[in-house]
Amino acid sequence: MPGVVWQQCIDRLQDELPSQQFNTWIRPLQASTDGQCLTLFAPNRFIKDFVSDKFAGRIAELVSELEPSGPLDVVLEIGATRQVAPTVTASAPVPVAAPAQNTFTPPPSSDMAPGVSGFAVSRQEPAAAPVPRDAPRENLRQAEIAGSLQHQNGLVENYTFDNFVEGKSNQLALAAARQVAENPGDSYNPLFLYGGVGLGKTHLMHAVGNALRQQKPDAKIVYLHSERFVADMVKALQLNAISDFKRYYRTVDALLIDDIQFFAKKDRSQEEFFHTFNALLEGGQQMILTCDRYPKEIDGLEERLKSRFGWGLTVAVEPPELETRVAILMKKATQARVDLPPDSAFFIAQRIRSNVRELEGALKRVIANAHFTGRDIDIDLIKDSLKDLLALQDKQVSLDNIQRTVAEYYKIKVADLMSRRRSRSVARPRQVAMALAKELTNHSLPEIGDSFGGRDHTTVLHACRKIKELRETNSDIREDYKNLLRSLTT
Numbered sequence: 001m002p003g004v005v006w007q008q009c010i011d012r013l014q015d016e017l018p019s020q021q022f023n024t025w026i027r028p029l030q031a032s033t034d035g036q037c038l039t040l041f042a043p044n045r046f047i048k049d050f051v052s053d054k055f056a057g058r059i060a061e062l063v064s065e066l067e068p069s070g071p072l073d074v075v076l077e078i079g080a081t082r083q084v085a086p087t088v089t090a091s092a093p094v095p096v097a098a099p100a101q102n103t104f105t106p107p108p109s110s111d112m113a114p115g116v117s118g119f120a121v122s123r124q125e126p127a128a129a130p131v132p133r134d135a136p137r138e139n140l141r142q143a144e145i146a147g148s149l150q151h152q153n154g155l156v157e158n159y160t161f162d163n164f165v166e167g168k169s170n171q172l173a174l175a176a177a178r179q180v181a182e183n184p185g186d187s188y189n190p191l192f193l194y195g196g197v198g199l200g201k202t203h204l205m206h207a208v209g210n211a212l213r214q215q216k217p218d219a220k221i222v223y224l225h226s227e228r229f230v231a232d233m234v235k236a237l238q239l240n241a242i243s244d245f246k247r248y249y250r251t252v253d254a255l256l257i258d259d260i261q262f263f264a265k266k267d268r269s270q271e272e273f274f275h276t277f278n279a280l281l282e283g284g285q286q287m288i289l290t291c292d293r294y295p296k297e298i299d300g301l302e303e304r305l306k307s308r309f310g311w312g313l314t315v316a317v318e319p320p321e322l323e324t325r326v327a328i329l330m331k332k333a334t335q336a337r338v339d340l341p342p343d344s345a346f347f348i349a350q351r352i353r354s355n356v357r358e359l360e361g362a363l364k365r366v367i368a369n370a371h372f373t374g375r376d377i378d379i380d381l382i383k384d385s386l387k388d389l390l391a392l393q394d395k396q397v398s399l400d401n402i403q404r405t406v407a408e409y410y411k412i413k414v415a416d417l418m419s420r421r422r423s424r425s426v427a428r429p430r431q432v433a434m435a436l437a438k439e440l441t442n443h444s445l446p447e448i449g450d451s452f453g454g455r456d457h458t459t460v461l462h463a464c465r466k467i468k469e470l471r472e473t474n475s476d477i478r479e480d481y482k483n484l485l486r487s488l489t490t
């Protein structure tokens with residue numbers, strides 16, 4: 001049963017790879033077989049080349065290990081992209097076999113192109129009040145709708161690739177965005193960027209827009225927030241100008257829509273966007289969409305939209321790690337022509353971990369304070385400037401707090417963390433707690449060791465190294481650590 005083998009192979013890869021890599025490269029693959037050969041279809045060349053370069057060897061190994069009736073050849077091809085990508089999650093793997101065709105690809109969505117009329121207006125959107133047509137009103141309508149749509153051309157000029165700091169957390173998203181800027185409307189359409197707030201999704205989207213505009217100054221590049229799309233659509237309906245609305249969006253060279261999670265439960269807007277999406281895709285016009293979560297996880301979004309969002313390239317933007325946070329601060333300080341000593345940048349980056357927007361906000365406060373008081377930036381000035389923020393954080397992330405949170409998470413007692421017990425069920429959470437203490441507090445290794453029942457600093461160091469290694473290789477630990485970090489810092 002090669003279908004089962006591919007599913008097992010996916011499960012193994014999901015365990016082996018960091019989720020960002022799995023979601024970007026493995027999740028979009030479709031598989032089919034003739035019994036001798038397993039063909040994997042990638043939605044575009046980018047994914048095909050990357051998979052062939054990085055994962056083909058491992059996939060072939062797994063397939064021959066898992067296929068009981070003998071080895072299968074594995075071939076990678078660029079597939080028909082208009083197919084639904086397999087949904088693979090740890091909790092609910094989707095059955096992928098379609099036995100009649102011996103193909104593991106779910107059939108294309110059947111609701112391809114319903115007419116645009118006759119749909120219900122959802123409760124979230126004001127119903128349109130039709131306006132009778134006459135000449136002056138027609139002019140007003142044209143003027144209003146044009147005015148309403150024109151404002152959307154504004155791109156933030158300094159959101160460029162040059163101003164974007166690359167790090168491990170945004171590497172894939174940056175590479176994909178650059179590719180799109182070089183080949184708009186080609187293989188990665190739509191480019192779907194997702195991740196938490198303030199991590200640079202909007203910046204990257206504008207960077208593509210700015211690059212496109214630089215190559216072609218008269219290109220019609222439209223950026224807007226999804227709420228704006230909804231508001232404009234409602235207005236167009238009220239003014240009886242929905243055809244102008246449609247025309248406007250369908251004649252763009254590139255459409256950038258931010259935070260598409262706001263489409264959730266807005267049925268009428270989703271319907272309209274669905275048709276716009278299809279028209280742009282057919283016309284080879286580039287779309288870039290951002291969202292705060294993976295498309296399949298947006299409640300209240302139609303399945304057909306979710307599946308279309310996966311036709312191009314879906315890439316996560318993760319929170320930046322310490323080195324990237326430092327580099328971002330240094331870059332922003334240079335841009336502001338301010339001298340930020342490296343140890344000061346490091347101090348801020350260590351304390352502000354949530355997202356880049358917060359990091360920028362903290363730096364702005366420090367710079368303002370330096371201007372105001374005429375002092376140079378150093379750690380004392382930073383402590384003064386960010387007193388409230390740091391106090392709040394110290395209170396939140398104490399050793400005590402970490403130990404309680406970890407004990408609760410693993411359902412053990414805080415006393416177990418301090419004890420001499422070495423069973424795996426206690427030792428591993430203890431190591432996780434130590435690694436979190438090192439990452440989230442400014443306590444020294446000996447202080448951390450002390451707080452765990454008087455242990456030596458080398459034990460803490462070993463724990464930190466072990467957990468770092470396990471986070472690379474073991475998906476359970478990776479997940480646990482991520483969950484704990486999130487609950488301790490938000």
Ligand SMILES: Nc1ncnc2c1ncn2[C@@H]1O[C@H](COP(=O)(O)OP(=O)(O)OP(=O)(O)O)[C@@H](O)[C@H]1O
Pocket residue numbers: 159163164165166170195196197198199200201202203204259290292328356357360
């Ligand atoms: N890697 C980076 N290099 C430089 N600046 C960055 C980087 N990442 C984010 N920023 C800056 O952080 C701020 C927030 O980024 P942005 O608005 O793009 O986040 P976002 O992910 O779109 O968040 P939201 O979902 O809240 O809209 C912006 O000023 C942006 O320039």
